[in-house]
Amino acid sequence: MTPDDKKTPGQFSRRRFIAGSAVLGGSMMMPGFMNSVWAAGSDAPEKKEIRVGFIPLTDCASVVMAAVKKFDEKYGIKIIPSKESSWASVRDKLVSGELDAAHVLYGLVYGLQLGVSGPQHDMAMLMSLNNNGQAITLSNQLKQAGVTDGDSLKKRVDASAKGTYTFAQTFPTGTHAMWLYYWLANAGIHPFNDVRNVVVPPPQMAVNMKIGNMSGYCVGEPWNQRAIQDEIGFTAVTSQDIWPDHPEKILGTTSAWVAANPNAARSLTAAVLDASRWIDTSDANRIETAQVISARAYINTPVATIQGRMLGDYENGLGKKWKDAHSMRFFNDGAVNYPYLSDGMWFLTQHKRWGLLNNDPDYLAVAQKINRIDVYKQAATAAGGINLPSGDMRSSTLTDGKVWDGSNPAEYANSFAMKR
Numbered sequence: 001m002t003p004d005d006k007k008t009p010g011q012f013s014r015r016r017f018i019a020g021s022a023v024l025g026g027s028m029m030m031p032g033f034m035n036s037v038w039a040a041g042s043d044a045p046e047k048k049e050i051r052v053g054f055i056p057l058t059d060c061a062s063v064v065m066a067a068v069k070k071f072d073e074k075y076g077i078k079i080i081p082s083k084e085s086s087w088a089s090v091r092d093k094l095v096s097g098e099l100d101a102a103h104v105l106y107g108l109v110y111g112l113q114l115g116v117s118g119p120q121h122d123m124a125m126l127m128s129l130n131n132n133g134q135a136i137t138l139s140n141q142l143k144q145a146g147v148t149d150g151d152s153l154k155k156r157v158d159a160s161a162k163g164t165y166t167f168a169q170t171f172p173t174g175t176h177a178m179w180l181y182y183w184l185a186n187a188g189i190h191p192f193n194d195v196r197n198v199v200v201p202p203p204q205m206a207v208n209m210k211i212g213n214m215s216g217y218c219v220g221e222p223w224n225q226r227a228i229q230d231e232i233g234f235t236a237v238t239s240q241d242i243w244p245d246h247p248e249k250i251l252g253t254t255s256a257w258v259a260a261n262p263n264a265a266r267s268l269t270a271a272v273l274d275a276s277r278w279i280d281t282s283d284a285n286r287i288e289t290a291q292v293i294s295a296r297a298y299i300n301t302p303v304a305t306i307q308g309r310m311l312g313d314y315e316n317g318l319g320k321k322w323k324d325a326h327s328m329r330f331f332n333d334g335a336v337n338y339p340y341l342s343d344g345m346w347f348l349t350q351h352k353r354w355g356l357l358n359n360d361p362d363y364l365a366v367a368q369k370i371n372r373i374d375v376y377k378q379a380a381t382a383a384g385g386i387n388l389p390s391g392d393m394r395s396s397t398l399t400d401g402k403v404w405d406g407s408n409p410a411e412y413a414n415s416f417a418m419k420r
Helices: 016-025 031-038 058-068 087-096 106-113 140-144 149-156 175-188 202-210 222-231 256-259 261-280 283-293 303-310 341-352 363-370 373-383 409-413
Strands: 049-054 076-084 101-105 122-130 134-138 165-167 196-199 216-220 233-238 247-252 313-315 320-323
Touching: 016 256, 016 373, 049 058, 049 087, 049 216, 049 261, 058 076, 058 101, 058 261, 058 303, 087 101, 087 106, 101 106, 106 175, 106 247, 106 341, 106 363, 122 256, 122 261, 122 363, 122 373, 134 140, 134 175, 134 202, 134 283, 140 320, 149 175, 149 233, 149 409, 175 216, 175 341, 202 216, 202 222, 202 409, 216 222, 222 233, 222 303, 233 261, 233 313, 247 256, 247 261, 256 261, 261 283, 261 313, 283 303, 320 341, 341 363, 363 409
Parallel strands: 049 076, 049 101, 165 196, 165 216
Antiparallel strands: 101 247, 122 247, 134 216, 134 233, 313 320
């Protein structure tokens, strides 16, 4: 065994990249070979036009840029981005077939698989779209009351009647709900017993805070930065403070769609992979991306609201400014995009913790069914030069010091003192 082969699960290895590509067929590694095969029609996408839903958030960027920069044409498809109003709308249109795929919350897809975020449907996760880049915003009213972080919020909540404060997230089984609950619980605040929590679509967060409907919210960018610019709130914590390089949005669809369109699924994944790599190549590309997605057809907010945090330039609305080492990433040499089984399993552990699941599911079996590593590896080979990790699990340490590596999910899910 070489030193390269000794990398821990989740670390990237050039040797494993080459070996993994060979499994898919050595001839596919030849430059231009795959595209020439598609051109000949033997591996053609079953659908030429693919309708992909998205919510107005900065992390929709790779889906939008795959269409705008025409990465899709390379793989014989046309991506049609479809702006949606809420995650519930994305869910409904995915399962009805009105959307072929979507920029979607990791936990929404897992919740659908288990029938806890809507009627049960077998789902598929094709790739991760981004790491990091979400935050929890608290109102300026709380700031004026002396609240600046979790500890001071805990004191304020304890001194008030139960349910005095309302916090918003974007979907009951989604990522934002889980970041919010995790942070509140780590501060000693029970997210169900001590405060109220409600669901609000991402673009409506800032306006709802402005009119006093909630004291805090968890959402993706640019709606945390928007609260600072509108002088209605401040960033109490970023999601990457809770879990550095955490999984966030995914490219999701139904299992039935992949079964009916395996070549189109691979082509779609490869095109979005190309766009992800392009965005992360340079700050110039990120600035261009911010300019594109700021338009009315996409996020519909000023470029300045998007661009700073996309470049890692943060302010918190309390006077602190910094360059974030774990700001939003779309590619990071392929490390962002791999459909790690442990990432999906983590959301299930939190669904169990907060009573969304009554019993422990077969965590690994669910993840293996949803996360289409087979499609991703084919797409990575088609795109070329995409490193693959040495394993399907990765290890992370969260803000409370707990280590998550997917090895014993039931024990992990039941290890939290605060639960529902």
